[in-house]
Amino acid sequence: MNELINEKRAEALAGSRSLSHNQENAFGISGGNSYNSTYHKAFQEIDYQYKSQCDHDEAVIASSLLVNTYEYNFRNSTEKRFDLLYGIQKLYGMSKFQVRNCMSFMPKKGDPVQVDLVKKHDGRLAMNNLKYCSSVWLCPVCSSRIAAERRKELAQAVESSDAYTVLITYTLQHDRSDKLEDLLKALRRAVNKVKSGRWYEAYLQEHEIIASASSLEFTHGSHGWHPHYHQLLFLRKKPDPDRIHEQLSERFTHFLMKDGQYASSFHGIDVRSSRKDVSGYISKWNVIDELINVQAKKGRSESMNVWQLAQLAVSGDPEASRLWLEYAKASYRKKALQWSRGARELLGIGQEETDEEIAQEDPMDEGELICSFTMREFHFLRDYGFIGEIFFLARIGGAKAINEFMLRVRGAPLELLIPSHNCT
Numbered sequence: 001m002n003e004l005i006n007e008k009r010a011e012a013l014a015g016s017r018s019l020s021h022n023q024e025n026a027f028g029i030s031g032g033n034s035y036n037s038t039y040h041k042a043f044q045e046i047d048y049q050y051k052s053q054c055d056h057d058e059a060v061i062a063s064s065l066l067v068n069t070y071e072y073n074f075r076n077s078t079e080k081r082f083d084l085l086y087g088i089q090k091l092y093g094m095s096k097f098q099v100r101n102c103m104s105f106m107p108k109k110g111d112p113v114q115v116d117l118v119k120k121h122d123g124r125l126a127m128n129n130l131k132y133c134s135s136v137w138l139c140p141v142c143s144s145r146i147a148a149e150r151r152k153e154l155a156q157a158v159e160s161s162d163a164y165t166v167l168i169t170y171t172l173q174h175d176r177s178d179k180l181e182d183l184l185k186a187l188r189r190a191v192n193k194v195k196s197g198r199w200y201e202a203y204l205q206e207h208e209i210i211a212s213a214s215s216l217e218f219t220h221g222s223h224g225w226h227p228h229y230h231q232l233l234f235l236r237k238k239p240d241p242d243r244i245h246e247q248l249s250e251r252f253t254h255f256l257m258k259d260g261q262y263a264s265s266f267h268g269i270d271v272r273s274s275r276k277d278v279s280g281y282i283s284k285w286n287v288i289d290e291l292i293n294v295q296a297k298k299g300r301s302e303s304m305n306v307w308q309l310a311q312l313a314v315s316g317d318p319e320a321s322r323l324w325l326e327y328a329k330a331s332y333r334k335k336a337l338q339w340s341r342g343a344r345e346l347l348g349i350g351q352e353e354t355d356e357e358i359a360q361e362d363p364m365d366e367g368e369l370i371c372s373f374t375m376r377e378f379h380f381l382r383d384y385g386f387i388g389e390i391f392f393l394a395r396i397g398g399a400k401a402i403n404e405f406m407l408r409v410r411g412a413p414l415e416l417l418i419p420s421h422n423c424t
Contacts, residue, residue, distance in 0.1 A: 087314030
């Protein structure tokens with residue numbers, strides 16, 4: 001079934017060599033008509049890259065990672081996120097996670113029976129009437145939306161408060177034989193013990209720490225999994241990084257050793273207080289938007305973030321696929337960002353929205369309608385992994401380009417095409 005789907009995708013992206021004469025006329029190519037010069041040029045580029053790849057390695061075409069075997073230089077990170085989501089949903093083991101059903105369309109009685117592609121008030125393209133998975137760890141589409149909101153909150157807290165800030169990173173020694181779940185449990189247990197009891201209360205008072213935000217980060221490299229626990233502190237007085245490091249390091253390494261783990265007093269904890277370091281931490285919440293610069297063929301000896309690992313898994317690397325499933329299980333139901341009690345009110349950033357609330361499209365912001373898809377059309381696009389292509393076409397040619405694409409891959413125009421957008 002996957003091979004059939006990928007053959008269909010390959011034909012569509014490569015110009016669909018099996019088009020009938022009538023389909024070619026409808027698509028405006030057999031007669032040499034320029035239906036949309038930008039759109040035509042884009043598909044010519046896809047044709048060229050597809051044929052080159054076929055000559056180089058024909059077996060790659062049948063894999064489930066078609067879209068990641070070559071880079072589309074004319075596509076932005078939005079389309080790449082949809083392509084990566086499509087690949088992740090097909091990976092082994094993902095049927096047990098919410099990401100498998102992200103962007104599902106199962107309208108209830110009284111709900112709209114079509115999917116609307118719209119341009120939001122902020123210029124962003126979106127599909128309304130869908131259910132999103134809100135998985136910040138496994139879904140590149142939802143993670144991008146949630147991370148953008150969390151990044152705004154962090155930046156607002158730093159900029160609007162008069163507090164000093166300190167960034168603390170906890171980590172532990174690891175090797176390739178360590179399981180991520182074991183490392184993460186040991187790390188969190190040690191940090192929680194550090195942040196408990198009378199000692200910690202005295203520590204907070206000494207440094208006049210009024211609030212904090214904490215988050216997790218995962219990387220993988222030649223020495224295996226490397227989890228990090230970040231804590232952003234807000235203080236009333238100028239911080240003493242050396243004193244903070246001395247206090248936390250001794251306590252943290254003590255609790256790790258009691259748990260059978262180890263971290264050196266120098267590398268186990270990193271304390272930074274410059275505005276540049278804090279800004280760098282906040283910018284990490286934009287990492288998913290940097291997918292456009294990520295190469296899936298990066299060497300496994302190098303340290304990779306989880307989205308780079310996902311690209312390797314989606315490109316057919318069996319070890320990366322195994323690691324991705326391990327990561328999915330270890331990160332399950334973990335919060336990506338957590339504020340200390342009363343921190344949001346104290347720092348003036350208001351009530352927190354849940355990941356689920358952020359991930360769903362705002363029904364009140366209907367936006368400017370580009371085109372609509374019937375349930376049958378949308379399921380066709382989703383099942384064949386064409387959502388990224390639809391967003392790309394919407395940007396360069398609107399409803400007209402999308403309608404021509406549907407003629408090309410389905411042999412029929414959009415059923416709900418607005419008359420003013422009809423190009424046939």
